[in-house]
Every structure is written in structure tokens, then in C-alpha cells.
Amino acid sequence: MMVSYSTVASGSGNASDSSRGRRRRSSRSQKDHNFSGQASWTSCVINLLNTIVGAGVLSTPLALSHMGILLGVAVILWSGLAAAFGLYLQSRCSRYLERGASSFFALSQITYPNAAVIFDAAIAIKCFGVGVSYLIIIGDLMPGVIRGFNEAADAVPFLVDRHFWVTAFMLIVIPLSFLRRLDSLKYTSVIALISIGYLVILVVYHFVEGDTMADRGDIRIIRWGGLVPTLQSFPVIVFAYTCHQNMFAILNEIKDNAPRKTTGVIAASIGSAASIYILVAVTGYLSFGNNVLGNIVGMYVPSIASTIAKAAIVILVMFSYPLQVHPCRASVDAVLKWRPNGKLHRHSPNGSPARTVPLLGGTPSQPVARNDTIGELRFAIITTGIIVLSYTAALTVSSLDKVLAYVGSTGSTSISFILPGLFYYKISAPDSIHHQRLLKEDDEAESGDEGDLDPRRSWRQTLLRKLSLALAFYGIFVMILCLGTNLFFSTSAH
Template structure:
């Protein structure tokens, strides 16, 4: 992609052709500088992309919020049970702020060199090895996220159909077999959405997906205040009655600060709840009237909205079941409860509509590696989407426990996308003349990268401990 500057003529400023010390015009850009063409008094100013963004501010918020929202929301009540209310809120605030800062580093790096893809930032910072590293991490992380979403479809959709048709759990009809159902959902629901040419078109489905999760949140709050008795199947039959209703039991009292062996396992779950970084630059590219400040506002509003949803879901889920809460909150509710059956369906729709948003960055990464200089081509666009869905379907169908396999990938890719890559790209791309290595912004970025490595080491350690001891933890994006 060529970077063009309109003055008396167009000068080629392609990242591959610019000297390492020749970014004078680009380095002087401010936060208000645009990222796409802008006509002013008949003159076209700096152009950084090959088409003008047309996605509205609101639709961009829907898309980024949908990218943040993941299956991990179902495990946050369990995380609160193992940290306590005060410690959970403190950690969630810290992680939300760090995530917003991480996006700030990405946008500032992109503004300096005028490129719009994570992989291209890697290419500018470290050459082809950096480009390949960024593309591989994005691909592995998002394939893991897609697999976790489809795994929820595989497990929950048969129960929903059985509940709606009042069929016994032992039914062996093909239409309650999760393996067939994920293929049907992938072909008829996910594939058509992945064939959209631009991510901005998914704003409507992203908004609907978020609406489904709001319904889930409202139902969780409702169930806290409208408790039915166990013989009315308000709760999952596997939860001991005396544990729920005996207020003298420690498992039925709210804890403000809790430290136990499971506490360390819940911190990565919370840290990974705000992973959306592969989608940030594609959404930025398609934003109407884009600037770093405008895109940062999109990110801040999206993170704030998800922070509120995460906090409310965790709080009311925890205050309903206290220490008895399971790693997946929906497991606590009876499958015979009509309201919660509808909630399960809403969550299923939400994760299904999130898959196309997650697939877009993978396709962009593959295109950057295989066809970096080729224009848009429908054959490439469609074939990569079909191959990715085929691969993910195979994994979900034949792998019995998808989270164990992708746990290690998530432990390495998520800290890389949130902390490490944005930090090192920023340090490498922003010149010494503009910000010396000992300047406050650079020192903050170095500390940020260090924190990312600490998170990665912690996460890998927890995964290994889980494998060795056989302990079960929750996860998912």
C-alpha cells in the first residue's frame, strides 16, 4: 500500500521505500491528523489507505465492543468468588485502563508510519520476521477464540433444542447432535457474514449480539432478586440446596477479599477479557472521518461499556450463588427454566455473531503473508474464510476439550497482543528524536512490555500446574 502526500505532486512514501530516518512529515503528525483522504479547499491531504472509511462512530463502537465481548463473561462470577468483590473490582479497573493504554500505543504507532494493519506495524518495526510474528499470533489467538465460541454452540444448542421441544436428554436424533449443529450454524449463519467485504457492514449484527448479552445480564440480575425454590427448578439440580439457602454457611456469604489457590488462576481470565487488539486497526481503517483521537474515543467507550457489563454480570452472578458458583455461570441455572432457556439461546446467538468479527483479522493476516501486494480479490476473500471455518469446525468436532488445547495458545498470544507487541512496536517505530528512550512515554511502554512478559510467564505456569495437578480452571475469551 502506498502512502501519498499531496503537495505539488504525489511522492511515493511506501513503508518499504522510506529510509529509516526519513519520516519527517509523518512524525510531525498530531493526534488530530487524519488517517484517510480529506478534501479541504480543493486539495487532497495525506492519504494512508486505499479507500475512504464509511463506518459510523456508533457502528464502530458496536464492532469493537463485540470484539471485546467473549465467552469469558460467563466465568467472571467464578473469578469474583475466588478474589472477593473489592479485589475483583480493583483488578478489573486496572485491566480496563491498561487495555485502553495499549490501544493508545497501537494508534500512535500507526499514526507515525501511516499504516493500518497489525502485521504491517510488525513489518515496519522488525522487518518480515516482525510481520510473520504478528500475523501468527493474531491467527492462533483468533482461531482459539472462534473455536471456543463454536464449542459453546456444540454444547449448548442441543440442550436448547431439547428444552424447546421438551425432549429427554438421552435423545439421539441427529438434530440434537452438536457435531452436526455446528456445521449447520457455520454454513448458514456464520459463512454468509464472513463473506462481507468490509468489517463495518457487521455493525448491525454486532449491535444485535450486544443486545443478546444485555438480555443475559438483565436475566442474571432478575434471578438474584426473584429466587424460586429448588423444587421449582430455579437452580441446577447439581447444586446442594443447603449450600444455597443456609446463610450460616461460608459458601453463602459475600467475601470482599478472598485469597485461595484458585485466585491466581482467575487473574489471567480477567486480563484476557479485554482482548480486541487485532480488530482495532481494521475498525480504525473503516471509521468515517478517522483520527487517532476519534478512534481512541471508540475504544474508550467500548471498553467502558464492557467494563460495566462485566462488573454487573460478575457481581449479580456471584451474589446469587456465592461460593457455589461454577466456572460457567449458565451451568448454575436449571435447563428446565424457560427464562434461562431463552438466555442460553441469546448467548448462543451472541457468540455466533461474534465469530465473523473475529475471523476478519485472521483473513487479513493470511492475506498480508500470502498476497501482500495484491488488490482485493473475491476468490482470496471467500476461499480463506471457507478454509478457516473448515479448520475450526474440524477442531471443535474432533477435539474433546478445546480449552485445554487452546489454553496454552491463549496464555502466550493474549499477553502478546495486549502488552508486548503494542509496546515494542511503539518503542521501535516512534523515533529517538521525537521521544528519547529515557522519556516518560518510552519508559511507560518498557514497563508495559515487562508487565506483559510477567503475565505470560504467570499464565503458562498456571496452565502447566493445571496439567500436572489435574485441577480445572475456567477460561475463554
């Protein structure tokens, strides 16, 4: 549905198209000579999918009970499409930056420099809050998991103490949180996705087995449960696709960053997530009908299978925690470097002023915030600070529902829709110096003749800019709607 900017005229085997492709690749490789990604396409899909799909998948059947199956599935598909478009715009924006230098911070510096600190602060707070919620989930679920495997567990107090389990699992996630590269988390992401697979199989199995029919309520197919319940469930589905905080890291680390490859990562990740959400939502809702609760796993008859499912949720959130630390650290670093006069205080690992990374060949140098550019000591201090603060919050706070509801309404909406839309609309303006240089580079790569331009490209560019602005307005609408829902209605649907 989304047209790649580098699409050439159709015609298999056309020699002119082949030569253009070679020249384009040559031009790109010349520009990207200073950085080479190491992450495979599969690794990027796995990490992005793990960032998307979390324990929230278990609440999708409740959303369907409020919306009805028809509307609920439509909202799941629409939300996935909107999230995918935001990711696509991020991949487009990354073309205006040096290879491996993409970040919200770098883009804000050349589009809305005065607001850069606000953007990064929102991302940092959002990722930090989600990370804390993961630790709280671990502390809440593990005592039940232990009791499920051993009914006499209460005789050993520390085994059913949430503080003990939060502390124990921190020993696992701390080393993972200190990894610089998102690609380094691909194996833990695989384990997390296996856990998701088990949860999906469990829900589908009970639906096929039909052992929940005695507890099933009415089924809504076309009718909905009313405006208020629908508004309460809408944010649950919209924010279920939030992964945009890690998209730039994916673009920086992927080995082949050709548009078709990055678009493929987006399509595979969002498509897989949407399939999982629909499968769990529909089969889970048909299992319990309108009697379904927020966590469907907790509704099944206690058994080894359901206990393993709770353990799978713990494993899932445990390995998702480092995926929140990664973008949080980069955003905190950018916020700490920001100065009121718009200049940034930057140091390289050896303490000398760091070299800035230029935007496109020949443009003025601009600072870039990436995990790779943070000095060893600074990297350790920021990471330690995030871990200690999140650990302390998880031990002292039993519920973050209200806080996360507001943080999600603002932070998730901003990084998913508003920022990608505004960034692309601003940077791709016809009078933008960055856009003009990129067009010149593409023109030289494609034809070598300024007069030999594809008129369709201008039309596609105009349409994409209008759609990006529409996405930003959609994000503002979602933010207002979600904040209003949090203010005036109960958020118990979470």
C-alpha cells in the same frame, strides 16, 4: 487519563488554536486523500464491544469467588485500563502509516521486519482457536436449548446431535465470514449485544429476586480464596478484554480518525465492557456466593428464561465467529506472503504486482496486509480454508480448553500488551525517521515555524514511550504468569 498527542493549549475561542486546528486538518486530509473510511463512530464501538464481550462474561462471578469482591473488581478495572492503553498505543502507531493501511503486519515491517511472520502467525492461531471454541460452544449448548423448549426432543435424534447444530449454524456464519469490511458486521454485532443484554438482565433479575439464597455459599468481600485460585482466575479477567486483533480494522474503516474520535471509541468500548463485567460478576457472585460455578446460567432453575439465556449465548458466539475470521484471514495472508529474505510476494486482484502503500509522504514504500488488498480468488481460498479447518476441528474435538489456555497466554498477551508497547516504543524513538517526519508534519500544521514548538509535547512523548515499554514488560509478566499457571495448576476455572 491518556493525553491526546494533538492536544493544544487550553483556551476556548482562541483564534490561534482554531487556525492551527484548520491547518492540522488540512494537512491530514492532504495526506489521507487516497482513502476515506465509511464506518461511523457508533458502528466502531459496537463491533469492538462485541469483540470484547463474549460468553466468558458468565465466568466472572467465579473469578470473584476466588479473589473476593474488592480485589476482583480492582483486577477487572486494572485489566480494562491496561487493555485500553494497548488499544490507545495502536491508535498512536496508526498515525505513522497511510490512512486505511494500519495493521500489525505493516507496523512490524518498519519496526521488527524479521519477526513479522511470527507476530502474524500468533494472531492467526489465536483467532482460529477462538473461532473453533465458538463452534464447540454452539454444538454443546444447542441440544440443551432444544430439550428446554421441547422435552420430547430426544425422540428426534438429529435435534440433539451436536454435529447437526454445528453444521446448521455454519450455514449462517459462512456468508458473514466472507464480508471484507468489519463495518458490514455492525448489525449482527447489535444482535449479539442484545443477547449480552438479556444475559445481564437475567443475572441481575435473579439477584434482585433473591431466589438463589437457598443455594448461596459464603461471601468474600476483602479476603481471597488463596493464591492458586486467584492465579487461575487472573487470566480469565485479563483476556476478557482481548479485542486488539480488530483495532487496526476499526482505525482503517472509521470515517473520522481524529485522535479524540478514536480515543472515544476505545473509552466507550472498554468502559462499557468493564461495566458489564462488574455488574455480572458482583450480582452473580452475591447470588450464589462461593458455590458459584464457571457458567452461572447453568445454575439457575430450568425454565423458559434460562433456556432463552442459553440460546442467547449461542447467538452471541455465532455472530462473534466472523469477528475472529476477519483478523485471522489478514494474518494468514501476511504469513503466506512472507519470504525468508524479508521480501514479500504480492499480487493485485488482476494478477499484476500490487502497488505498495507508502508510509507518510515521501517515505519508502512498504507492503500492507489488509483484507481490502487481498485479491478475490486469494480472499475466497483463505476464507474457505479457515472455515473448513475450523468446522472440521469443531466436529472432531470436544474440548479445546488446554490448547486455548496456552494460545491465549501467548497470542492474547502478545497482541494486547507486548506488540502495542514494543511497536510504539520503537517507531516513536527520537532518532526514528518515521517519527521525525511525523513531528515535522505536525509542526508545520500547528505553527508553520520550526522554532515555534510546544515544549510540553516532548515531555508527553517521553512519558508515553516509557509507559509503552512498561506495558510490554507487563505483557511479558502476564505471559509467564499465565503459562506457569497452565503448567502447574489446573485450568478448571475456565
